[in-house]
Amino acid sequence: MSLESKAIEDINRALENNDTQAAASISQTYLRDLDSIPLNIAVTGESGSGKSSFVNAFRGIDNRDDRAAPTGVGETTMKPKAYPHQIYPKVTVWDLPGIGTTKFPAHQYLKHIGFEKFDFFIIVSSDRLRENDFKLAQEIMKMGKNFYFVRAKIDSNLLSAEKSQKEYDEEKTLQKIRENCIQGLEERGVTAPQVFLVSNFDLHLYDFPTLQETIERDLPSHKRDTLILALPNICSSNIKKKKEVLRSQIKFHAFTSATVAALPISGLSIAADLGLQLVAFSVSKPSLS
Ligand SMILES: Nc1nc2c(ncn2[C@@H]2O[C@H](COP(=O)(O)OP(=O)(O)O)[C@@H](O)[C@H]2O)c(=O)[nH]1
Ligand SMILES: [Mg+2]
Structure with a gap:
């Protein structure tokens, strides 16, 4: 009930x-x-993949805003940093250190960041999935937590494809990237991986709306409303x-x-x-x- x-x-x-x-x-x-229902969202992945930009986009904040998580070259988060939602402070998006920068193997990394407190994980990658992405997914799975793969910077992937392909088709290109990611993860033992192609600069495009719906569906009902209120107003359905x-x-x-x-x-x-x-x-x- x-x-x-x-x-x-x-x-x-x-x-x-x-x-x-x-x-x-x-x-x-x-x-x-x-x-008072808390919702803690962990954003993890490799350094430079677009984690901090995703944290900002998710909170509806521009990278240049004073309240934004610092982004760009040299901006490495060494400790998990909490970014509470402006209106619903019980919703916290956590910008985690890039797994490679900590030098911990995936299971120790998860212990180090205190994985228990998170409701679910977003693993952010860009361009191609790396060894650490697979390892993180496997360890999070073992710990019984939900995770979602975000392939960020999809806007720049599309731009390069458009420049290099003779008969460029956006939908086909997106589908191919999605399939490659899913296949790569499955080959590494990640069952039924959930992959979403995202541009942190335009959340209403590509797969972010589907990501939202998937997370909403997976959350227990008392947390679902908390998430819905905190989501950015990217489209009329939100x-x-x-x-x-x-x-x-x-x-x-x-x-x-x-x-x-x-x-x-x-x-x-x-x-x-x-x-x-x-x-x-x-x-x-x-x-x-
Ligand atoms: N084109 C594009 N650039 C992005 C996107 N997300 C992040 N970036 C850029 O990638 C660089 C690294 O992003 P950042 O969020 O600092 O990555 P982090 O180290 O994983 O936190 C920055 O220069 C961002 O502006 C995206 O979706 N599209
Ligand atoms: Mg960062």
């Missing part, structure tokens, strides 16, 4: 017992719990999803404040009205335009 359904059930039970105060308190606790999540939370805010306001004159009829209001909100999902 989702946290939301459980809260609605408990509120209804409290209202059936005419306990408006308990109902208000369940609603308040539900909202507080939502705010904005619609955010609207849905906020709409679901608004009914609890409305209910809490209405119940608290009603408390001095609490009684069966008021409690029943409030219960109906909550149920009405929970069953009616107006279509979004």
